[in-house]
Amino acid sequence: MxxxxxxxxxxxxxxxxxxxxxxxxxxxxxxxxxxxxxxxxxxxxxxxxxxxxxxxxxxxxxxxxxxxxxxxxxxxxxxxxxxxxxxxxxxxxxxxxxxxxxxxxxxxxxxxxxxxxxxxxxxxxxxxxxxxxxxxxxxxxxxxxxxxxxxxxxxxxxxxxxxxxxxxxxxxxxxxxxxxxxxxxxxxxxxxxxxxxxxxxxxxxxxxxxxxxxxxxxxxxxxxxxxxxxxxxxxxxxxxxxxxxxxxxxxxxxxxxxxxxxxxxxxxxxxxxxxxxxxxxxxxDDVAPYELMKIRILNGGHAAMAYPAALLGIHFVHDAAHHPLIRGFLNKLETEEILPNVPPVPNTDLAEYYKKVIERLENPGVADTIPRLCQDGSNRQPKFILPTVRDQLARGGSINGLSLVSALWCRYLQGTDDNGAAIKIDDPSADLLKDHAKRAKTNPQAFLQLKVIFGDLADNAAFSSSFQRNLEALYTQGTEAVLKTYIG
CATH class of the missing domain: 3.40.50.720 (NAD(P)-binding Rossmann-like Domain)
Structure with missing residues (x-):
């Protein structure tokens, strides 16, 4: 019909x-x-x-x-x-x-x-x-x-x-x-x-x-x-x-x-x-608290799980949400580094909101894909991840997990997953990103020199050193081992 x-x-x-x-x-x-x-x-x-x-x-x-x-x-x-x-x-x-x-x-x-x-x-x-x-x-x-x-x-x-x-x-x-x-x-x-x-x-x-x-x-x-x-x-x-x-x-x-x-x-x-x-x-009268909650917990969570899932060859979001390493990585990152930087929201329990986010990610019917979450990282990373990095640094908290998100993105931009399968980079700045990511394999700071993405974080010693350690570990140990180490 x-x-x-x-x-x-x-x-x-x-x-x-x-x-x-x-x-x-x-x-x-x-x-x-x-x-x-x-x-x-x-x-x-x-x-x-x-x-x-x-x-x-x-x-x-x-x-x-x-x-x-x-x-x-x-x-x-x-x-x-x-x-x-x-x-x-x-x-x-x-x-x-x-x-x-x-x-x-x-x-x-x-x-x-x-x-x-x-x-x-x-x-x-x-x-x-x-x-x-x-x-x-x-x-x-x-x-x-x-x-x-x-x-x-x-x-x-x-x-x-x-x-x-x-x-x-x-x-x-x-x-x-x-x-x-x-x-x-x-x-x-x-x-x-x-x-x-x-x-x-x-x-x-x-x-x-x-x-x-x-x-x-x-x-x-x-x-x-x-x-x-x-x-x-x-x-x-x-x-x-x-x-x-x-x-x-x-x-x-x-x-x-x-x-x-x-x-x-x-x-x-x-x-x-x-x-x-x-x-x-x-x-x-004020959308900002709701917006910040959603951008950091949901969109930040999307950005965090997208690249390790892609490197492990996972296609669907619900499969990634059930994967013990992806789930463990996301839970620790959200609990220790993201939620502490989300101010109170009217009539909202942030822990319950995150619980609902996980339920949504696990929904197999939607069949949302990891390639979709990986799209347009040059626009999404500066909006969904890096502001939380700055707030976490300001409060003296660990940014090990957040810098790992950036390192995973850099590794993903190399264009192959951990099994050697080709990855298509879908981003308006794909050529520029791939060039810096390839140079970062031998010089991790080359990726952070994308000032249009990282801005002042490129010169932050704590973020820079943490990013470098994580990226080098991804190349020498692989995504699975790095996630296991982070989860502890």
């Missing part, structure tokens, strides 16, 4: 589907980045809200700014923008067909359809999932990078921008000229202070285009922070076959995910928002 509005009433009875009339929905949000995470997270939260019969004027118009978004648009158009979300849980699975997206804008290099849509009065929120590395921030400084080719292009060609941020500025300029209140820019990406980061990029680029407009954006546009969480692996033929065989549904872009989801949102929406409080979203 091909998924579409004409077949939605013929779905199996155990598949949830919209009880709302898609014809009654009106757009209120433009969302850029229609990957799996968005469709299993924000889009599903709105689906739950619409199921309550509420806020049908907050439907989503999808958009993309990359060439690959053409294919996503074509696939979703063929099924009337519907998506099957399959929640995998050891206690019972659940499939939901969602219909909160009612259109997907044509993808054009000059972004004219996107600018036009965001200029409309009905759009009150522009939301983003453009990946952690998609905000044009210099990792070595944490500041907006005006030298990036995309930003230089948009600064010179503000009416035909390449980036979503250039398009946002162009739309805000039109709204200001027409005296239409500005929309709220809501980042849903998994990075610290995502609202502040989005604001820095928009204003930083606007200052290159029009200082007066940049000042107006500074005074009138709001960028709330958010903490988002749900494990959503990439979709492959495996997932498509799973949906077909289990439910008889032909969905070109299904999403499989865990049953757990969390969304903590700064409640700052001058032009209004959906009733997020009615569907389990935590609304707060």
């Amino acid at each position: 091909k998924l579409g509005l004409n077949t939605i009433n013929d779905l199996p009875t155990d598949v949830a589907r919209p009880s709302y009339d898609r014809g009654d929905l009106k757009p209120g949000i433009v969302h850029v980045g229609l990957g799996n995470f968005h469709r299993a997270h924000m889009a599903l939260y709105l689906h739950d809200l619409f199921q309550l019969g509420r806020d049908h004027d907050w439907a989503i118009i999808g958009a993309g700014v990359r060439a690959s978004d053409h294919t996503i648009r074509d696939d979703l158009a063929a099924q009337d923008w519907l998506t099957t979300v399959y929640e995998m849980d050891p206690s019972g699975d659940r499939a939901i067909v969602t219909g909160t997206m009612i259109d997907f804008l044509p993808v054009q290099q000059d972004n004219r359809p996107l600018i036009s849509a965001m200029s409309g009065k009905a759009i009150r929120i522009v939301s983003l999932t453009v990946t952690e590395g998609g905000y044009y921030i210099d990792a070595s400084t944490g500041l907006f990078d005006p030298t990036h080719p995309d930003m230089q292009h948009d600064a010179k060609n503000p009416d035909t921008p390449r980036s979503v941020f250039g398009a946002i500025i162009a739309a805000l300029k039109i709204r200001r000229a027409l005296d239409i209140p500005p929309f709220t820019v809501m980042s849903c990406d998994n990075l610290p202070d995502n609202g502040h980061v989005a604001r820095a990029t928009v204003i930083g680029l606007a200052q290159q285009i029009d200082v007066d407009l940049a000042d107006w954006i500074t005074d009138h546009v709001v960028f709330p922070c958010a903490m988002v969480d749900r494990i959503t692996p990439a979709t492959s033929d495996r997932e498509r076959a799973m949906i077909r065989d289990r439910f008889g549904i032909h969905d070109r872009r299904p999403v499989t995910c865990e049953s757990f989801r969390q969304w903590v949102l700064e409640d700052n929406f001058p032009t209004g928002r959906p009733a997020f409080h009615a569907i389990g979203v935590t609304l707060t």
